Amino acid sequence: MIKIDGKETAANIKAEIAAEVAGMVARGEKRPHLAAILVGHDGGSETYVASKVKACEECGFKSTLIRFEADIDEQTLLDAVDQLNRDEDVDGFIVQLPLPPHISEQKVIEAIDYRKDVDGFHPINVGRQSIGLPCFHSATPAGIMTLLERYNVPTKGANCVVLGRSNIVGKPVATLMMQKGVPGDATVTVCHRATRNLKEICRQADIIIAAMGVPGFVTADMVKEGATVIDVGTTRVPDATRKSGFRLRGDVEFDEVAPKCAYITPVPGGVGPMTIVSLMRNTLLAGQKAIYK
Ligand code: GUN
Numbered sequence: 001m002i003k004i005d006g007k008e009t010a011a012n013i014k015a016e017i018a019a020e021v022a023g024m025v026a027r028g029e030k031r032p033h034l035a036a037i038l039v040g041h042d043g044g045s046e047t048y049v050a051s052k053v054k055a056c057e058e059c060g061f062k063s064t065l066i067r068f069e070a071d072i073d074e075q076t077l078l079d080a081v082d083q084l085n086r087d088e089d090v091d092g093f094i095v096q097l098p099l100p101p102h103i104s105e106q107k108v109i110e111a112i113d114y115r116k117d118v119d120g121f122h123p124i125n126v127g128r129q130s131i132g133l134p135c136f137h138s139a140t141p142a143g144i145m146t147l148l149e150r151y152n153v154p155t156k157g158a159n160c161v162v163l164g165r166s167n168i169v170g171k172p173v174a175t176l177m178m179q180k181g182v183p184g185d186a187t188v189t190v191c192h193r194a195t196r197n198l199k200e201i202c203r204q205a206d207i208i209i210a211a212m213g214v215p216g217f218v219t220a221d222m223v224k225e226g227a228t229v230i231d232v233g234t235t236r237v238p239d240a241t242r243k244s245g246f247r248l249r250g251d252v253e254f255d256e257v258a259p260k261c262a263y264i265t266p267v268p269g270g271v272g273p274m275t276i277v278s279l280m281r282n283t284l285l286a287g288q289k290a291i292y293k
Contacts (some may be wrong), residue, residue, distance in 0.1 A: 001258055001259060001260075001261050001262065001263075001264065002151065002262065002263045002264075003264060003265075003266055004147050004230075004263055004265045004266075004270060006143075006147060006265060006266075006269055006271055006272065006273045006274045007269045009273075009277075010274050010276065010277040011273075013146070013277045013281070014055065014058050014059055014280065017059045017060075017277075017281065018058060018059050021059060021060035021061065022060060024287070024288070025060070030091075030287065031060065031061060031062050031287075032059075032061045032062070032091050032092075032283050032284055032286065032287025032288075033061060033062040033063070033092075033283075033287070034056050034061055034062075034090075034091065034092055034093065034094075034279075034280075034283045035064040035065075035084055035087075035090045035092075035093035035094075036049050036052055036053070036063070036064070036066070036095075036096060037066045037067075037068070037080060037081070037084075037094070037095045037096065038065060038066070038067050038096045039067075039068045039070060039072060039095075039096070039099055039100060039103070040069065040070030040100055042098065043236070044236065045096045045097075045098070048096065048276075049065065051276055052276055052279060053065055055277065055279075055280050056280070059280045059283075059284070061280070061283060062089075064090070066080060068080070071100075073102075074102070074103045074104065077095075077099075077103060077108060078107070078108065078111050081095065081108060081111045081112055082111065084112075085111075085113040085116060092116045092117070092118030092282060092283045092286035092287075093112070093116055093118070094118060095108050095109070095112070095119075109122055109123075110122065110123065114136075115286075115291075116286060117136055118136055118279060118282035118283050118286055119136070119138060119282075120135065120137050120139070120172075120282065121138060121167070121168070125137075125138075126138075126167075126172070129172060129175060129176070130175050132179055132180070134291050135291060136282045136285070137172070137176070137282070138168060138169075138172050139275045140168060140169045140173070140232060140271060140274075140278070141169060141173040141175075141176050142176075142278035142282075143271055143274025143275045143277065143278040144173055144176075144209065144230055144232070144271060144274070145173075145176050145177075145183050145184075146277075146278065147230070147265065147270075147271070147274055148228075148230075149182070149183050151263055153183065153262075153263055154206075155177065155183040155184060155186045155207065156185040157185060157186070158186045158187070158206035158207050159186070159187050159204050159207070160174075160177045160178075160187065160188045160205065160206065160207040160208075160209065161188075161189050161191060161201055161202050161205035161208050161209070162174045162177070162188060162189070162190045163191050163192075163202075163217070163218070163251065164190075164191075164192065164210070164212040164213070164232075165190055165192045166211065169211040169232055170190060170211050171190070173209055174188045177209075186207065198222075199221065199222050202218070202222040202223065203221075203223070204224070205223075205224065206224070206227055206228065207227065207228045207229075208223065208227060208228070208230065209230045209232065210230065210231050210233060210250070210251035210252055211232035211233070211251070212233065212251050213233055213251065214233070214235075214251055215233060215235045215237060215249035215250070215251065216249065216250075216251070216252070216253045217233075217251045217252070218231075218251055218252040218253060218257060219253045219257065220253065220257050220259075220260060223260050223261065224260070225260050226260075226261070227261055228261060228262050229257055229261050229264045229265070230264075230265050230270070230271060231251055231254070231264070231266070231267050231270055231271065232250075232251065232271050233249065233250040233251030233252070233267060234248050234249075234250070234272055235248070235249050235251075236248060248267055248272075249267065250266075250270075252264070252267070254266060254267070
């Protein structure tokens with residue numbers, strides 16, 4: 001069994017990006033600039049955004065954090081998005097999700113200029129990804145594909161089962177796994193709440209990508225010997241022994257599943273660090289105008 005080290009892979013890629021940025025700056029080019037909008041004080045979002053700002057520093061990017069209280073009205077947020085769309089110094093930006101329930105996430109996502117949409121959530125980027133055109137790939141699916149690539153996990157012709165059909169992970173990772181190329185060329189099945197025989201479907205899988213947000217959902221009886229298991233779950237569960245009062249749990253019952261696997265990602269230290277590094281790569285591409293002019 002090989003434990004996929006997302007933390008180490010992410011650190012390597014950040015160093016590669018930092019070297020590229022140093023070269024850009026030495027040539028007199030502009031330092032890539034990522035902006036983030038954070039609404040409210042959700043604990044998870046605070047942590048993610050702080051990690052994104054720190055990663056920007058490590059990559060040599062400029063970063064700007066714009067904060068609003070949770071009671072901000074939708075129009076004020078849309079105006080802030082518009083301002084970032086027009087700001088020539090900002091290469092890419094994100095609006096951290098989830099947003100408070102009185103604000104339409106879809107409306108906000110569609111207000112972002114797709115050329116600065118480094119989250120890859122805008123319908124233009126989603127659509128371009130689904131037909132294999134150059135675009136910003138959303139960060140978690142891109143991070144998963146990079147791990148499969150760097151660990152040479154065979155995907156061609158593999159049965160890949162994706163658990164979960166969210167717009168952020170399940171749907172886009174299914175699209176990437178089925179696309180032509182390496183990694184890709186897999187036969188993909190997407191399972192969700194209404195799926196019958198889910199356990200049997202999982203037992204046929206060469207690769208399971210678990211993205212349901214249900215801690216410990218994937219148990220050893222669902223996994224074939226020699227399978228690869230990618231755990232996207234990051235649910236906070238109470239843990240009195242931690243200073244924070246919680247710990248992260250994945251969707252996979254790691255201890256019992258790992259011995260059966262060819263490759264498996266841990267939580268934390270698997271997909272999580274890769275998500276942030278994929279956002280950094282998108283920001284670099286935005287700064288270089290490598291996808292859209
Ligand atoms: N919330 C959870 N994941 C993400 C992400 O990748 N981007 C944004 N903007 N919000 C998120």
